[in-house]
Amino acid sequence: MNLRNKNQQILLFLTVKKLNLKKMNKLLLTLVFIQLLVAIEAYTQSNEDSLLKIEIALSEGDYNRALTLLKDNQQNNSLRYNHLKGIIYENIGRYDSASLAYKRAIDLDSTYIPAHKGYARSLYSFGNIKVAKKQYEKILRLDSLCINTRLQYANVLKKEGDYNKAFFNYCWLTNYDSTNFYYWEQVADCAVQLNNFLDAMNAYDNAIVLNRQNLDIVVKYIKLLIQLQVPTEEILAEADSALSVDSLYIPLLKLKGKLFADQKKYRQSYDIFNRVYEMGDSSFFTLKYLGISKYSTGLYYQSIPDFEKAFERDSSDSFMNFVYSSSLFQIGDRKQALKIADYTERMLTPDSSLVAVIYDLKGDINFENRDYALAIECYEKAQNYSKDEHEFIFKIGKSYFFAKDYNTSTNYLKDYLGKVDDGSEKSKSRSSIWLAKHYLDKIKEEIFFRDTL
Numbered sequence: 001m002n003l004r005n006k007n008q009q010i011l012l013f014l015t016v017k018k019l020n021l022k023k024m025n026k027l028l029l030t031l032v033f034i035q036l037l038v039a040i041e042a043y044t045q046s047n048e049d050s051l052l053k054i055e056i057a058l059s060e061g062d063y064n065r066a067l068t069l070l071k072d073n074q075q076n077n078s079l080r081y082n083h084l085k086g087i088i089y090e091n092i093g094r095y096d097s098a099s100l101a102y103k104r105a106i107d108l109d110s111t112y113i114p115a116h117k118g119y120a121r122s123l124y125s126f127g128n129i130k131v132a133k134k135q136y137e138k139i140l141r142l143d144s145l146c147i148n149t150r151l152q153y154a155n156v157l158k159k160e161g162d163y164n165k166a167f168f169n170y171c172w173l174t175n176y177d178s179t180n181f182y183y184w185e186q187v188a189d190c191a192v193q194l195n196n197f198l199d200a201m202n203a204y205d206n207a208i209v210l211n212r213q214n215l216d217i218v219v220k221y222i223k224l225l226i227q228l229q230v231p232t233e234e235i236l237a238e239a240d241s242a243l244s245v246d247s248l249y250i251p252l253l254k255l256k257g258k259l260f261a262d263q264k265k266y267r268q269s270y271d272i273f274n275r276v277y278e279m280g281d282s283s284f285f286t287l288k289y290l291g292i293s294k295y296s297t298g299l300y301y302q303s304i305p306d307f308e309k310a311f312e313r314d315s316s317d318s319f320m321n322f323v324y325s326s327s328l329f330q331i332g333d334r335k336q337a338l339k340i341a342d343y344t345e346r347m348l349t350p351d352s353s354l355v356a357v358i359y360d361l362k363g364d365i366n367f368e369n370r371d372y373a374l375a376i377e378c379y380e381k382a383q384n385y386s387k388d389e390h391e392f393i394f395k396i397g398k399s400y401f402f403a404k405d406y407n408t409s410t411n412y413l414k415d416y417l418g419k420v421d422d423g424s425e426k427s428k429s430r431s432s433i434w435l436a437k438h439y440l441d442k443i444k445e446e447i448f449f450r451d452t453l
Helices: 003-059 063-072 079-091 095-108 113-126 129-142 147-159 163-176 181-193 197-210 215-227 232-243 250-262 266-278 284-296 300-313 318-330 334-348 352-368 372-385 391-402 406-421 430-452
Strands: none
Touching: 003 063, 003 079, 063 079, 079 095, 079 113, 095 113, 113 129, 113 147, 129 147, 147 163, 147 181, 163 181, 181 197, 181 215, 197 215, 215 232, 215 250, 232 250, 250 266, 250 284, 266 284, 284 300, 284 318, 300 318, 318 334, 352 372, 352 391, 372 391, 391 406, 391 430, 406 430
16 A cells, blocks of 8 residues: 555544544534423423412412412512512512512513503502502503403592592493493492582482392482482482382481481381381481480480480580480480580580681781781681780781771770780780881871871
8 A cells, every 4th residue: 555545544534533523522412402401391391380389379369378389489580470479469468579579570571461450459559559540541551441450440549539530430431331330330429529410310320220239329329319409209209119129228217217307207207217226226327316206206205315325426416415405404304404505505616716816817818918908807806706815906907007097007006015015915926016116107207297298
């Protein structure tokens, strides 16, 4: 074999060896890659199984077990994980942590509606009402047909006293589903708050037609009819129609009893309230009207225990106190009757110091409006109610000065300085003394120039 052939053989051997090494490396790489895929698959499957176990625990209401499984799960950056985390924390009352979890889920997918809903709920439960309302609005922009969210949003608005927006959203819901009595009831409640009585009556009527078993709605409706001074006979007919569904429904019976009392049909009123009381209702309302009905039918002695219990509950009802005192007088207990009458008189007589403050404020407002006549009138009333507070004398004098009634102003300002200077009362403001003297000097100058002219 010549040298050339030998070299060719060596080169061929090395080439084959090199190719085999490349095949081996490829094979090794393939094996490593397959092992890695298997490991990833196993890891993913493990996390999937873990998340599935969390979901099962949640479905069973076992939130403590779900929380334990959540802490053992290593996949803490997925949408599903953070959503489940939010649900768990929300259900155990940790609304701040729930909000953070839901927010992280939203950051991962801003179109994921369930996370948005959970975030809004948690914010509201945590007390962050302002941000919660904005979140509900964001959800409705993403999906305007999200009925449950719109209902929650409307409920939040109503609870927070935003009746205009709540009314709009409840009306939207009635347009979507006009057979839902709850939507109509909420429309009516908001309409009442907005003094939109026509819509309120129509909405209550729709709610009653759709669910005649819900007598709470009838009670609201009848209260509205009473407020609108609808003829009593029509209201009684409405009440009787509802009582045909449940003749023992106490709120309706109480309203019917009051209607009889307002008509001075005290025998019927007594029968109803006595029945209500025997059924276990001892509320202030029942005790008050039971006592009044007994008194008005001549049962003075029997009315006293009812009035005593009602008075203990609420002593601020002046009309009830009057009838209570009259009952005591009728049975000869003049001492107790006078005591109740005196108490009621004190209650009805306003606190003179508070009245003085109110008139003082009105005087200051009118003075700043340059309506000096009204300012003087208010300051004089404040003076009367203040038990000779000297500062009001100064304010009256100052008002006359600006009204250019210098003679009257002089009298008041001198009177003020005399009362302050005689030591009978310390001035509340040193500046008032200085100003009183300043106004007197100005008046002297004015009178001097007038005399000169």
